[in-house]
Amino acid sequence: MITVHHLENSRSQRILWMLEELEVPYDIKRYEREPTMQAPAALRAVHPLGKSPVITDGERTLAESGAILEYLADTYGKGRLKPAPGTPERIHYSYFLHYAEGSLMPLLLLRLIFNRMPDRLPFLLKPVGRAISAGANKTLLDPQFANHFAFIEGELAKREWFAGAEFSAADIQMSFPLEAAAARAPVVRQMPRISAFLDRIHLRPAYKRALEKGGPFELMK
Ligand SMILES: N[C@@H](CCC(=O)N[C@@H](CS)C(=O)NCC(=O)O)C(=O)O
Numbered sequence: 001m002i003t004v005h006h007l008e009n010s011r012s013q014r015i016l017w018m019l020e021e022l023e024v025p026y027d028i029k030r031y032e033r034e035p036t037m038q039a040p041a042a043l044r045a046v047h048p049l050g051k052s053p054v055i056t057d058g059e060r061t062l063a064e065s066g067a068i069l070e071y072l073a074d075t076y077g078k079g080r081l082k083p084a085p086g087t088p089e090r091i092h093y094s095y096f097l098h099y100a101e102g103s104l105m106p107l108l109l110l111r112l113i114f115n116r117m118p119d120r121l122p123f124l125l126k127p128v129g130r131a132i133s134a135g136a137n138k139t140l141l142d143p144q145f146a147n148h149f150a151f152i153e154g155e156l157a158k159r160e161w162f163a164g165a166e167f168s169a170a171d172i173q174m175s176f177p178l179e180a181a182a183a184r185a186p187v188v189r190q191m192p193r194i195s196a197f198l199d200r201i202h203l204r205p206a207y208k209r210a211l212e213k214g215g216p217f218e219l220m221k
Contacts, residue, residue, distance in 0.1 A: 002026040007039050007052030009217055011065050014172050015053045016214045018069055020206035021172070024076045028213060037220075065176070066097045069169040081169045089164035092155075096162040096170040104177040107144050111137065111184045115221055145185045149194065152178075156193035167204075175201055183219045 002019065006012040006028050019026045031040050031052065044050035047063045054063045057075075062068050073082040083089030114136045118129035152174075155162065162170040178198055181188040189195050201207055211217055 003029055003056045005029050005046050005052055005054040006214060007031045008033060008215060010052045011176050012053035013214050013217050014065055014176055015068055016210035017207050018072050018172050020209045022076050066101055066173055069173055073169045083163050093163035093168050093170045097173050100173045100177050104148060108177055108180040108184055111141055112220060149188050149191050153191045153193050156197060180219050183221050
């Protein structure tokens, strides 16, 4: 039996969704974030990095969202949710499985850090923190977001889903950075195809079932 070590409001929501799409039975072990927003130490007993998602499947322990999604598609997919090897779709699939965490998420994490930095400073330093944060957002991050969102919008103009005409695990992987973008770089909602992608995934029955099982899912600004 698969166990998903599920941290509230986190990337592990994607794994619940994948399992719901595949209709594979699983258990959920829940973890709450510390007041610092870090994962609790208990997760380090499952995997040395102590991050979520992690799954266990029998004797196997697996971390890293993209690797978990690939493992689930390969092991339980029966050909579903991943394009056949050697096809153009498979190349897009692989690209977006990596791009989501390798290129897009670091920018969204930086945004979160700069947004929250002023709150963490002593009262008298807050104006300085706010100025640094505003400067970094404007000169460093906003141009990056404009570039990435235009790129993603262009990709979705060529194909209905990230890999091709069929929904795949690459769409599940891309959902988290795009949901985080909707919270932290709301200009993303002005991109018609990205916005339609978000609306479309929210309507999927498996997405809704995963939300019911995973609990509230609200990403920080
Ligand atoms: N690239 C990893 C990132 C894992 C990660 O940073 N997870 C976050 C949850 S969204 C986490 O565990 N944060 C708590 C912490 O860093 O203590 C993946 O996609 O699985």
